[in-house]
Amino acid sequence: MFALLTDPKDPEFVQTPLFTSKESTLQRIGNFTLSADGDLEGDVREILSGNKAADWRKKYSDANNDERESALRENLKARFAEFELTNAKFYPSPDVSKGVSVVIT
Amino acid sequence: MKVQGYAQHTGKRLFVTPAIFEAGFSSRFTRENRQHPIYFDYPWSETDIVNIQLPDGYHLDHGDAVAQESYFNGGRKVKQLRAWLVAPNGFVKVFDKNSMADIGVFDQMELYNDIRVRSIRAEDPEIGSVFAYESQVEDKPLFAQDDYQFQNNLPAVRSRYILTLPSGWNATSVVFNHEAIQPVIDGSTYTWELKELPFHEHEEHSPSMFGLVPRLAVDFHPPSNTPLAAICFNSWTDVSRWHGQLAAGQDQVTPEIADKVRELVSSAPSEYAKIQAIGRYVQKIKYVAIEMDQAHGGGYKPHAAAVVFRKQYGTARIRQISCAPC
Numbered sequence: 001m002f003a004l005l006t007d008p009k010d011p012e013f014v015q016t017p018l019f020t021s022k023e024s025t026l027q028r029i030g031n032f033t034l035s036a037d038g039d040l041e042g043d044v045r046e047i048l049s050g051n052k053a054a055d056w057r058k059k060y061s062d063a064n065n066d067e068r069e070s071a072l073r074e075n076l077k078a079r080f081a082e083f084e085l086t087n088a089k090f091y092p093s094p095d096v097s098k099g100v101s102v103v104i105t
Numbered sequence: 106m107k108v109q110g111y112a113q114h115t116g117k118r119l120f121v122t123p124a125i126f127e128a129g130f131s132s133r134f135t136r137e138n139r140q141h142p143i144y145f146d147y148p149w150s151e152t153d154i155v156n157i158q159l160p161d162g163y164h165l166d167h168g169d170a171v172a173q174e175s176y177f178n179g180g181r182k183v184k185q186l187r188a189w190l191v192a193p194n195g196f197v198k199v200f201d202k203n204s205m206a207d208i209g210v211f212d213q214m215e216l217y218n219d220i221r222v223r224s225i226r227a228e229d230p231e232i233g234s235v236f237a238y239e240s241q242v243e244d245k246p247l248f249a250q251d252d253y254q255f256q257n258n259l260p261a262v263r264s265r266y267i268l269t270l271p272s273g274w275n276a277t278s279v280v281f282n283h284e285a286i287q288p289v290i291d292g293s294t295y296t297w298e299l300k301e302l303p304f305h306e307h308e309e310h311s312p313s314m315f316g317l318v319p320r321l322a323v324d325f326h327p328p329s330n331t332p333l334a335a336i337c338f339n340s341w342t343d344v345s346r347w348h349g350q351l352a353a354g355q356d357q358v359t360p361e362i363a364d365k366v367r368e369l370v371s372s373a374p375s376e377y378a379k380i381q382a383i384g385r386y387v388q389k390i391k392y393v394a395i396e397m398d399q400a401h402g403g404g405y406k407p408h409a410a411a412v413v414f415r416k417q418y419g420t421a422r423i424r425q426i427s428c429a430p431c
Contacts, residue, residue, distance in 0.1 A: 015258055019147060020148060025151070027152045028126045028152070029154045030126070032125070036163070038114060038123070039110065040111035040157070043106075051151070076106075079128055081299065084109075105106060
């Protein structure tokens with residue numbers, strides 16, 4: 001991405017540095033129990049940082065928790081024929097340089 | 106959260122992919138041709154940690170996918186063996202020559218044979234992966250027959266054996282463990298096909314897959330008056346004639362064998378007692394199978410009686426020939 005460095009005498013377009021893959025991370029931790037009839041039940045925690053967190057904020061920072069949960073349900077509906085979502089909590093840090101956590105139960 | 110029916114039942118097994126976070130996403134890498142690279146907004150890294158508590162009584166069963174072809178010197182050759190593993194996300198791993206193992210075949214009934222196997226193994230592939238392999242084998246068969254097992258214990262959506270014969274030849278077939286299959290014949294090309302073959306659950310002390318799954322045996326018949334007629338079987342008499350020629354001379358009696366026979370029968374009062382004495386001696390020869398020179402009938406051809414007599418070990422074929430009349 002380019003950025004304009006404003007200066008009355010010598011303005012300049014510069015290319016901003018990219019985050020490396022180490023600075024934009026998506027970590028997902030799931031603890032599940034499988035039943036003998038094939039159902040999988042458990043909790044998921046997602047931790048986003050860097051551009052991944054920025055993307056989330058761009059989509060959902062103006063949304064309330066019901067709207068965020070509704071979007072999550074739509075995502076799951078497209079992927080699983082049948083599922084139950086008990087609860088979803090979203091923890092975007094007020095400091096935008098920090099990450100976002102999502103807890104799904 | 107709860108995903109109903111996430112794992113699939115097959116027999117007594119539950120097939121479950123641990124990559125639940127990727128489940129249901131379509132792969133970005135499935136198109137056959139692509140002129141431009143796939144665009145990602147930025148680089149990122151993903152780490153997934155999935156812990157799954159299994160139901161009571163279940164344990165984890167890793168399954169490897171294996172491609173293999175056998176060969177032996179002077180006869181069957183593996184001209185080519187290639188394999189690919191396509192992960193659920195579309196990533197393709199190509200197995201080249203460096204991935205191939207070359208190992209001897211072990212059979213519990215044999216001390217040694219010279220059959221070897223070239224094999225490619227994809228260890229513990231992710232569930233939902235596709236393992237594909239292609240092999241090219243050149244064989245000089247001892248007799249004009251071939252056989253084909255339509256499946257192993259795993260289910261098969263479609264299994265097909267296609268045979269193209271030289272002009273003037275024809276084929277006949279027998280199917281075991283399944284009702285008869287009529288081949289589709291197009292010129293000199295024959296096709297036998299089965300679909301939707303089920304999974305076979307392993308049971309302790311059950312017959313081997315050889316006796317359970319559909320199996321095809323094919324006889325090739327050349328035009329009449331060809332020298333190849335000697336390796337084509339239309340009856341058990343043909344089989345007997347072929348084997349008689351293969352085993353000819355192996356029953357040659359040496360002076361040492363003749364001396365031993367005379368010693369064994371010296372006190373036998375009747376013809377039956379003589380046979381008993383020789384039979385008991387042969388039964389004491391130890392069973393040791395060594396099958397070499399497969400390209401020239403090793404495995405079918407008995408070892409020479411003189412060699413067996415000297416070494417005091419052999420197989421069923423050797424015992425049979427050792428009992429041949431002196």
